[in-house]
Amino acid sequence: MRLVLLGAPGAGKGTQADAISKRYCVPHLSTGDILRAEVRSETKLGLAIRSTIDSGKLVPDDVIADVVAQRLLQGDAARGFILDGFPRSVPQARWLDGLLSDDRIDAVVELVVDEAVVLARVINRARLARENATDVRKDDDVETMRVRLEAYKVATLPLSAYYERQGLLHRIDGMMAVDRVTAEIFKAADATMRGRPVDAC
Ligand code: AMP
Numbered sequence: 001m002r003l004v005l006l007g008a009p010g011a012g013k014g015t016q017a018d019a020i021s022k023r024y025c026v027p028h029l030s031t032g033d034i035l036r037a038e039v040r041s042e043t044k045l046g047l048a049i050r051s052t053i054d055s056g057k058l059v060p061d062d063v064i065a066d067v068v069a070q071r072l073l074q075g076d077a078a079r080g081f082i083l084d085g086f087p088r089s090v091p092q093a094r095w096l097d098g099l100l101s102d103d104r105i106d107a108v109v110e111l112v113v114d115e116a117v118v119l120a121r122v123i124n125r126a127r128l129a130r131e132n133a134t135d136v137r138k139d140d141d142v143e144t145m146r147v148r149l150e151a152y153k154v155a156t157l158p159l160s161a162y163y164e165r166q167g168l169l170h171r172i173d174g175m176m177a178v179d180r181v182t183a184e185i186f187k188a189a190d191a192t193m194r195g196r197p198v199d200a201c
Helices: 013-024 031-040 044-055 061-073 090-100 115-131 142-156 158-165 178-192
Strands: 002-006 028-030 081-084 107-112 169-173
Touching (some): 002 158, 013 028, 013 081, 013 107, 013 178, 028 031, 028 061, 031 044, 044 061, 107 158, 115 142, 142 158, 158 169, 169 178
Parallel strands (some): 002 081, 028 081, 107 169
């Protein structure tokens, strides 16, 4: 299963990616998680991109392309993957199509959530992290969230039409209960298996 998850920040991509990853036994690849780990470890890459991530802007395409290419080369991605946070623009999607070549993406799921709802969710995520004394993402505040939502509208939203033209897009209401969203995603993803059995882990 090679699946791409689209949706605004706070749309629930991470939660759903974990569920899909378990069902199809393929890794959940979150570019945001990979980049944040680089920042935490203070690698050369992490130091170079820290301020961009904290500001809510997108890191340059050549940087993210290197990160994704390296990650997809790892053995666990050979049987498939759930991409969360990548691609985030039409040029990134074109680059990915070229990289995958004949191993095309099976499905693209877009989680559709109102802007006010994602804003409230992200603010709540930051509040919970503070209360539990866990890491609060620097980009989970109202001002940075506005920058991230703008980047989403300008760069990422056009991806829906790009994948719709390829017949891959499944739009799902991300404001339903989490389990219902998961069930809808499984239905869409199962249909792409065309009767092939779902591998056990
Ligand atoms: P996320 O966890 O997906 O919200 O990503 C957090 C931040 O990582 C984003 O605001 C960007 O700065 C950076 N990032 C993650 N994925 C990408 C991407 N595909 N292209 C550019 N920047 C990205």
